[in-house]
Amino acid sequence: MKMVKAKPELCTGCGACMIACSKALYKVEDPAKSAIRVKEKPGTGVKYEIAVCNHCGECIPICSVEAVYRAKNGAVRIDHGKCVGCYMCVGFCPHNAIFVHRDINETIKCIACGSCVKACPTGAIYMEEIN
Amino acid sequence: MTTGKILAKYEYQPAKIEKGYANQTLYINLSDRTIKAKPVTEQMKQIFTGGRGFGLWYLWNAVSGDTKWNDPENEIIIAGGPICGITQYPGSGKAAVVTLSPLTGCPIDNNVGGYFAPLLKFSGWDALEIQGKADKDVIIFIDGNKGLVTIEEADEGHDDTHLIAEELTEKYADSEEDKRNISVVSSGRGAENTLIGILNVSFYDVKRKAVRVKQAGRGGSGTVFRDKKIKAIIVKYKGVTGDSNNPADKEKIINAAIRLHREIFELDKLQNRMREVGTAHLVGIMNDYDLLPVMNFQYGSHPDAVKITSEVFREKYFTQNVPDNCWHGCSLSCAKAVDNYEVKTGPYKGQKVCVDAAEYETIAAVASNCGIFDPEYVIEANFYCDTYGLDTISFGNIVGFAMECYERGIINKEITGGLELKFGNAEAALELLHQMGRGEGFGEIAGQGVKRLREYIIEKTGADPAFLRDISMEVKGLEVSMYVSKESLAQQGGYAFANKGPQHDEAWLIFMDMVNKQIPTFEDKAEALHYFPVFRTWFSLQGLCKLPWNDIIPADNAITNEPHKIPAHVQNYVDIFTGVTGKNITREELLLQSERVFNFQRIFNLKMGRGTREYDRPPFRLMGPATKEEYESRAERYDKQLKELGYDIEGKTTEEKMTMLRQYRESQFEKLVDAVYKRRGWDKNGVPTLETVKKLGIDFPDVVELISRYRE
Numbered sequence: 001m002k003m004v005k006a007k008p009e010l011c012t013g014c015g016a017c018m019i020a021c022s023k024a025l026y027k028v029e030d031p032a033k034s035a036i037r038v039k040e041k042p043g044t045g046v047k048y049e050i051a052v053c054n055h056c057g058e059c060i061p062i063c064s065v066e067a068v069y070r071a072k073n074g075a076v077r078i079d080h081g082k083c084v085g086c087y088m089c090v091g092f093c094p095h096n097a098i099f100v101h102r103d104i105n106e107t108i109k110c111i112a113c114g115s116c117v118k119a120c121p122t123g124a125i126y127m128e129e130i131n
Numbered sequence: 132m133t134t135g136k137i138l139a140k141y142e143y144q145p146a147k148i149e150k151g152y153a154n155q156t157l158y159i160n161l162s163d164r165t166i167k168a169k170p171v172t173e174q175m176k177q178i179f180t181g182g183r184g185f186g187l188w189y190l191w192n193a194v195s196g197d198t199k200w201n202d203p204e205n206e207i208i209i210a211g212g213p214i215c216g217i218t219q220y221p222g223s224g225k226a227a228v229v230t231l232s233p234l235t236g237c238p239i240d241n242n243v244g245g246y247f248a249p250l251l252k253f254s255g256w257d258a259l260e261i262q263g264k265a266d267k268d269v270i271i272f273i274d275g276n277k278g279l280v281t282i283e284e285a286d287e288g289h290d291d292t293h294l295i296a297e298e299l300t301e302k303y304a305d306s307e308e309d310k311r312n313i314s315v316v317s318s319g320r321g322a323e324n325t326l327i328g329i330l331n332v333s334f335y336d337v338k339r340k341a342v343r344v345k346q347a348g349r350g351g352s353g354t355v356f357r358d359k360k361i362k363a364i365i366v367k368y369k370g371v372t373g374d375s376n377n378p379a380d381k382e383k384i385i386n387a388a389i390r391l392h393r394e395i396f397e398l399d400k401l402q403n404r405m406r407e408v409g410t411a412h413l414v415g416i417m418n419d420y421d422l423l424p425v426m427n428f429q430y431g432s433h434p435d436a437v438k439i440t441s442e443v444f445r446e447k448y449f450t451q452n453v454p455d456n457c458w459h460g461c462s463l464s465c466a467k468a469v470d471n472y473e474v475k476t477g478p479y480k481g482q483k484v485c486v487d488a489a490e491y492e493t494i495a496a497v498a499s500n501c502g503i504f505d506p507e508y509v510i511e512a513n514f515y516c517d518t519y520g521l522d523t524i525s526f527g528n529i530v531g532f533a534m535e536c537y538e539r540g541i542i543n544k545e546i547t548g549g550l551e552l553k554f555g556n557a558e559a560a561l562e563l564l565h566q567m568g569r570g571e572g573f574g575e576i577a578g579q580g581v582k583r584l585r586e587y588i589i590e591k592t593g594a595d596p597a598f599l600r601d602i603s604m605e606v607k608g609l610e611v612s613m614y615v616s617k618e619s620l621a622q623q624g625g626y627a628f629a630n631k632g633p634q635h636d637e638a639w640l641i642f643m644d645m646v647n648k649q650i651p652t653f654e655d656k657a658e659a660l661h662y663f664p665v666f667r668t669w670f671s672l673q674g675l676c677k678l679p680w681n682d683i684i685p686a687d688n689a690i691t692n693e694p695h696k697i698p699a700h701v702q703n704y705v706d707i708f709t710g711v712t713g714k715n716i717t718r719e720e721l722l723l724q725s726e727r728v729f730n731f732q733r734i735f736n737l738k739m740g741r742g743t744r745e746y747d748r749p750p751f752r753l754m755g756p757a758t759k760e761e762y763e764s765r766a767e768r769y770d771k772q773l774k775e776l777g778y779d780i781e782g783k784t785t786e787e788k789m790t791m792l793r794q795y796r797e798s799q800f801e802k803l804v805d806a807v808y809k810r811r812g813w814d815k816n817g818v819p820t821l822e823t824v825k826k827l828g829i830d831f832p833d834v835v836e837l838i839s840r841y842r843e
Contacts, residue, residue: 062462064454065311066337085373086218086460087385091392100389102381105373 001074002127003112004036006050010124013038013048020119025108033101035110036125050125053097053110059089067106074130075112083107135284138269141166143278145255148377151213151711152176156185157256157280159271161359162203162263166280171257178828182212183240183671184728185258186229187735190238193262196738200233200351201358203264209316209364210258211248214711215674216376217460219388220703221395222676224249224458226332232350232631233326234525234580235608237736239350239631242671244457244466245332246314249674250275250368253375265360272303275368285362291319291518291568293484295363296333297342303365310335312371315342316364318353321519324570325578327529328353328520338453339470341485344517345457349634350609353520371459379713387703387710388460395462395683403682408441408449409465410678413491414499415440420646421765422615424500426554427531428604428752429761431615435504439494443506448488463679469510477515477565488513495613496527501534502554512564519568521578526567528610529577529584530560532603541594548572581605601757606749607632607741616753618768619645621656624803627749628660630732636677637664643695657806662696668725673708680704727827730812730819734834737818737841744804744817755796759785762792816841
């Protein structure tokens, strides 16, 4: 599968990826509804950190209603019909890469669609083939 | 089960949940088959909050001081509470079950998992209030999507929970997918034939594809259920989401919930390992600290206890890496299970079953307290107690008490019907369990509970009533849960004063007192015996589980002002209550909600002719060594204590030293009673004062009239 990888040193913090993502997922331009998050990193050196799901699948056995699954293309996805919005997967994500919003019942998670990558003007995020 | 004719039918428009409340209660009278909606008033919410509070209030209005548990006017109330049903915060799916107990004659409350209370609320009901008695077996079915309640005939079919719950889940679900939308409350044949019956509340485990059950275990609520001829109550509701409780401010809930999930993710593996072994982790700890009941609470540890610790269950029996929660969002996930267990004895011998086994209390009660150290016996006994509908804690106490009487020659095979009830005899314990299920032989007598068994033994054998009282582990008629309190004065009070009887959910202070030494003075102990019982009552008003409060502890808890209260988690509760109801409360107001209900329950005991100081007296074994063997097993400790107190023990016999120690400990206990009653705002007889009930706003005319009868 192809998944989103990051080179934070190239990130300018413009937020285009978050806008593109929320648009792809929820048809709104709202960084708070994005499955990729760019955060300022205090201190010297790299200025931003980028959190996005790497589809490791650690969250799959955490879910008690089998709403988290690995899709045929290899991406870890949430079945919105089954998800009861318990957010256990959010707390148990080793990479802090699953998000929530009070107006959305289900968790907000990367589906590996690549919209954010297309929107990134600097190449700070890119798609990489993984097994 | 062939459910037959519909005996009564009620159609309704399911209420929309508003800020945690449906604002209606479903009332069913089985005698005349009335089914109706009752409003949940603002006053009820204000004074009683929900859950246990509602249960006690309905029961108070339903019964008189003369009502017996098996009178038709006794009720069973099942209610969640305003927070019940949120999917985000761990432990938010609990039901409070309230009824008059066959063991104590007073209200009993249980806090039970499973999906029933959340699905009941989302079906439009804050509480289910059942009164009356059916003339033959019935089931009650609530369809929360259609808005339909029916009472149906159920005169054929299975007798025990594991089959009843499975069959009814199959029957009422439209598909495999739909099973998660069903919860069944049921009991078993043992509940009919003893006074220690439980209610099993089911949920469908989608990972295991199995119906599982959690227990409202204490005080015989299953016995009342079967006496009313209820075979099962089924609720069905499809459509649970993170917003079903329609909270006022979801953000507050989410923030607290994710914080706690994160803490559990990072710290549970370093703390209690609830996700791996559930409460079973306590077996080893209690044994190490000499607190594990062994052989009817005579001792606190045993070399063979290593055979029944969580390590053994984890390695060989508990299925790992499955989210064992009993409601959505509980990442603490302590509801461990043994899958594909092949039953070895009794009517289900050879069947492969999924057993909800085993919690600490069960392991200690059925195993170490009976001198048995065999993990497979624990699973077998756990399975049969659940499916027959018997309380594992009471069962273990009964067997332990009977075994001690047998070993001391107080009873013999003539009394036991040929059972060799020696400590360690697992086969005899299981046979007694099957007899309780069938209501036969010595099992039928023993199934009446330790108090009634003691009375029976005294009558049949002429045994010394004072000695038997010392070693029969019950207070108020309820068997003691599984902590040896001999060396912890605060825990003695925690057990003895508990409103419902000696269950640790009201006050578990043994570590705080004995191990961590955080409450050394009488005033400290009295403060703890005020604060913690009141605080812990709060969970059962809300539909919450206690475990996520202190079975996981924030990393920085030790540096807070009051680490034993877990301040960060108390703040979480303030946040989620406010988030759900929109009512901004402080920590003090949180406690006030509980204090009202706590005192009301105490007064309810008075209404039932009990509830005064004399009913708060424990058997001596809760306070110290009741026999020579016990004294000698801890002689060094007791001798040292007597010397420090200035007793001259030089050349004294064990019996003489026992008398000294008893005199001292009983006097300490009386001092504790005085201090605690004072702190709670009760008089010296344990009756809440007029000032207290006024301050709490529970000064209803009948309450005032009742307590004035006890005025000194």
